[in-house]
Amino acid sequence: xxxxxxxxxxxxxxxxxxxxxxxxxxxxxxxxxxxxxxxxxxxxxxxxxxxxxxxxxxxxxxxxxxxxxxxxxxxxxxxxxxxxxxxxxxxxxxxxxxxxxxxxxxxxxxxxxxxxxxxxxxxxxxxxxxxxxxxxxxxxxxxxxxxxxxxxxxxxxxxxxxxxxxxxxxxxxxx
Numbered sequence: 001x002x003x004x005x006x007x008x009x010x011x012x013x014x015x016x017x018x019x020x021x022x023x024x025x026x027x028x029x030x031x032x033x034x035x036x037x038x039x040x041x042x043x044x045x046x047x048x049x050x051x052x053x054x055x056x057x058x059x060x061x062x063x064x065x066x067x068x069x070x071x072x073x074x075x076x077x078x079x080x081x082x083x084x085x086x087x088x089x090x091x092x093x094x095x096x097x098x099x100x101x102x103x104x105x106x107x108x109x110x111x112x113x114x115x116x117x118x119x120x121x122x123x124x125x126x127x128x129x130x131x132x133x134x135x136x137x138x139x140x141x142x143x144x145x146x147x148x149x150x151x152x153x154x155x156x157x158x159x160x161x162x163x164x165x166x167x168x169x170x171x172x173x174x175x
Contacts, residue, residue, distance in 0.1 A: 028137065029133075030087070031087070031140040031144050037148060037149070039144040040145055040147050040156050041143060041144065041145070041159040042086065042144065044162055045162070047081040048081070049079075052124055069116055069120035071104040071108065072117065072124055075100035075101045075121075076097070079096070079100075083135065083136055084139045084142065086144035086145075088139075093136075097128060101124060101125060102121060104121070
């Protein structure tokens, strides 16, 4: 959860610093507004996930619930939340998802459980990569508002203030 929330802050800060364009993703284009408008996060930020079985295009059709190792579910949730952050890069979300799924399986001591987890993770990484841009585009449209450039900094700062008000103790334990 802390990793996901840290990702939210990093993406919000990148947008607040005018780096939104640099966050475009892989073959999917970053969210664009009409001329004279720029994207900012909708408030309040809504991070949701259907888990590993939905929202990934064809993935739900080919991935029965029993093919999902429980160790991978948190990674699926993080992936969906990542895609739902205004300004996110699909490529970055997919790379983080792959690393999370791989790392989750590597921590298992039982070889059979580890192999089952790795098979599940590989399947989900494969189908997530094949999902195309429709889910990403829909997630970005739901996460972003288009505002006049003059108002963007104020809106992004307010999004950060909202975030820190919601998660006041999130970063107090870092050493």
